Amino acid sequence: MTPTITAFERSPDGGKGLARDMRVRWALEEVGQPYDVRLLSFKAMKEPAHLALHPFGQIPTYEEGDLALFESGAIVFHIAERHAGLLPDDANGRARAITWMFAALSTMEPPIIDLAIARLMERDEAWYEQRLPLVEERARIRLGELSARLGDAEWLDGPFSAGDLMMVSVLLRLKASGLLDQYPNLSGPAYRRAFEAQLAVFTAASRT
Amino acid sequence: MTPTITAFERSPDGGKGLARDMRVRWALEEVGQPYDVRLLSFKAMKEPAHLALHPFGQIPTYEEGDLALFESGAIVFHIAERHAGLLPDDANGRARAITWMFAALSTMEPPIIDLAIARLMERDEAWYEQRLPLVEERARIRLGELSARLGDAEWLDGPFSAGDLMMVSVLLRLKASGLLDQYPNLSGPAYRRAFEAQLAVFTAASRT
Numbered sequence: 001m002t003p004t005i006t007a008f009e010r011s012p013d014g015g016k017g018l019a020r021d022m023r024v025r026w027a028l029e030e031v032g033q034p035y036d037v038r039l040l041s042f043k044a045m046k047e048p049a050h051l052a053l054h055p056f057g058q059i060p061t062y063e064e065g066d067l068a069l070f071e072s073g074a075i076v077f078h079i080a081e082r083h084a085g086l087l088p089d090d091a092n093g094r095a096r097a098i099t100w101m102f103a104a105l106s107t108m109e110p111p112i113i114d115l116a117i118a119r120l121m122e123r124d125e126a127w128y129e130q131r132l133p134l135v136e137e138r139a140r141i142r143l144g145e146l147s148a149r150l151g152d153a154e155w156l157d158g159p160f161s162a163g164d165l166m167m168v169s170v171l172l173r174l175k176a177s178g179l180l181d182q183y184p185n186l187s188g189p190a191y192r193r194a195f196e197a198q199l200a201v202f203t204a205a206s207r208t
Numbered sequence: 209m210t211p212t213i214t215a216f217e218r219s220p221d222g223g224k225g226l227a228r229d230m231r232v233r234w235a236l237e238e239v240g241q242p243y244d245v246r247l248l249s250f251k252a253m254k255e256p257a258h259l260a261l262h263p264f265g266q267i268p269t270y271e272e273g274d275l276a277l278f279e280s281g282a283i284v285f286h287i288a289e290r291h292a293g294l295l296p297d298d299a300n301g302r303a304r305a306i307t308w309m310f311a312a313l314s315t316m317e318p319p320i321i322d323l324a325i326a327r328l329m330e331r332d333e334a335w336y337e338q339r340l341p342l343v344e345e346r347a348r349i350r351l352g353e354l355s356a357r358l359g360d361a362e363w364l365d366g367p368f369s370a371g372d373l374m375m376v377s378v379l380l381r382l383k384a385s386g387l388l389d390q391y392p393n394l395s396g397p398a399y400r401r402a403f404e405a406q407l408a409v410f411t412a413a414s415r416t
Contacts, residue, residue: 055357056315056350067300073314074307092275099282102313106281107264110318122342127335134330142264149263 002034003064005075006050007205009039016176017202020072021060023169025201027076027162031083037205073105076162086162093158100156100163108146109170111139116173139179147183154190168194210242211272213283214258215413217247224384225410228280229268231377233409235284235370239291245413281313284370294370301366308364308371316354317378319347324381347387355391362398376402 005028007021021037028035044050046057053061054070061068062075069075077098080086087094118135122128146167150156155164168191174180175195180187187195213236215229229245236243252258254265261269262278269276270283277283285306288294295302326343330336354375358364363372376399382388383403388395395403 051356056311056353058315067303069303069307071307071310071314073310074303077306077310078303095275095277095282095286098285099277099279102279102281102285103264105310106279106313106317107266109314110321113318114322122339125335125339127333127339131330131333131335131339145259145264148259 001065002036003028003062004036004038005063006038006040006053006059006061008059009041009044017199018173019059020169022198022202023072023166024060024062024075024079025205026165026169026198027079027086029201030165031079031085033079033083073101073166076166077101080162086165088158088161096157097161097163100161101166104163104166104170108142108167111135111142112170112173115139115177115179136179139174140182143174143179143183143186147186150185152185160190160194164194169198172198209273210244211236211270212244212246213271214246214248214261214267214269216267217249217252225407226381227267228377230406230410231280231374232268232270232283232287233413234373234377234406235287235294237409238373239287239293241287241291281309281374284374285309288370294373296366296369304365305369305371308369309374312371312374312378316350316375319343319350320378320381323347323385323387344387347382348390351382351387351391351394355394358393360393368398368402372402377406380406 005021005024007025008019011019013019025035025037040050040059045054045059050061051057053063053068056070058070060072060075061070062078063069069078076086087097115135118128118132122131155161156167157163171180171186171191172195185191213229213232215233216227219225219227221227233243233245248258248267253262253267258269259265261271261276264278266278268280268283269278270286271277277286284294295305323343326336326340330339363369364375365371379388379394379399380403393399
């Protein structure tokens with residue numbers, strides 16, 4: 001059964017491929033699973049029909065027969081569990097790849113989103129200039145720790161996994177800020193190929 | 209094999225049971241799995257031996273034979289996958305319970321942590337009083353949406369699951385703020401029993 005996902009009719013990022021449906025599209029492309037997309041206006045996202053699917057009125061959602069899911073992490077995990085290619089076969093490697101999915105969403109994404117919130121929503125506040133370095137520093141601490149762990153490796157733990165997919169999609173949000181350039185391995189060959197892979201999915205999606 | 213988890217030697221919350229090892233302890237207690245605890249000083253958390261286990265120098269970690277995990281979400285999921293009682297048996301119910309785990313960590317926890325960061329780390333900043341209502345409002349939006357979805361139900365989706373466990377442990381951080389009192393169902397009988405269950409685990413842990 002072909003699953004249906006939801007995405008923004010008009011993405012708030014103006015088409016840079018940063019919305020959270022991209023992770024799900026990328027995962028579906030990686031495993032070769034065709035899918036349908038239903039585009040939603042901001043208004044429709046807060047209406048009862050969509051809130052029944054997604055209690056927080058966001059995208060993406062995932063519908064497949066009588067199963068309806070929300071949360072990009074849960075959807076990518078669902079796809080990774082049901083198709084080969086995104087989780088290692090051995091139990092310990094699989095548990096570690098899942099750990100990196102949670103690390104991307106729980107440890108790396110919050111300070112990165114805080115930076116985006118400060119830049120987008122608090123730019124006109126009196127405290128903006130003074131507070132920004134504090135928020136950047138919180139993101140930098142995590143980037144430094146992640147960079148130290150990645151070291152010379154291509155991926156976070158063995159072969160490319162759903163953990164790397166989530167991490168790349170989270171880091172992608174920093175591309176425009178220049179913050180990532182200070183950590184060459186986080187924008188090195190493997191991660192650059194992954195950024196490009198996500199961009200290719202985005203470009204293809206934009207054409208249809 | 210008895211797993212070993214790590215926890216703060218002195219919790220920054222001064223012993224209110226808000227540290228992230230509590231979720232893991234609660235999950236282990238729920239499934240009846242005995243465990244050992246290794247307590248760490250703040251200094252030890254940033255030393256190479258611990259960074260090898262946890263790249264972000266945090267607690268908790270989970271060691272079991274040659275498997276080492278970090279991230280409370282990943283650890284609770286690992287426990288829930290290997291023991292009965294925290295995930296439904298049917299595939300769709302299981303996927304939805306996992307969705308709530310991700311929702312607790314990715315959607316609910318970030319604004320709640322932002323509120324804690326503002327209160328703990330920006331209290332002496334010039335902008336503190338002016339910015340606080342903004343941060344509270346972001347948490348309130350999510351609490352309102354969560355409360356609307358929970359409605360009259362005891363748990364988020366059918367019987368108690370790892371999704372509820374994570375959600376309760378995330379909401380617990382708001383208990384002292386009074387913010388939760390505005391959503392009676394989020395502090396209603398079932399959730400109150402769950403708060404108490406986590407507190408009981410904490411109290412028992414504090415005695416040993």
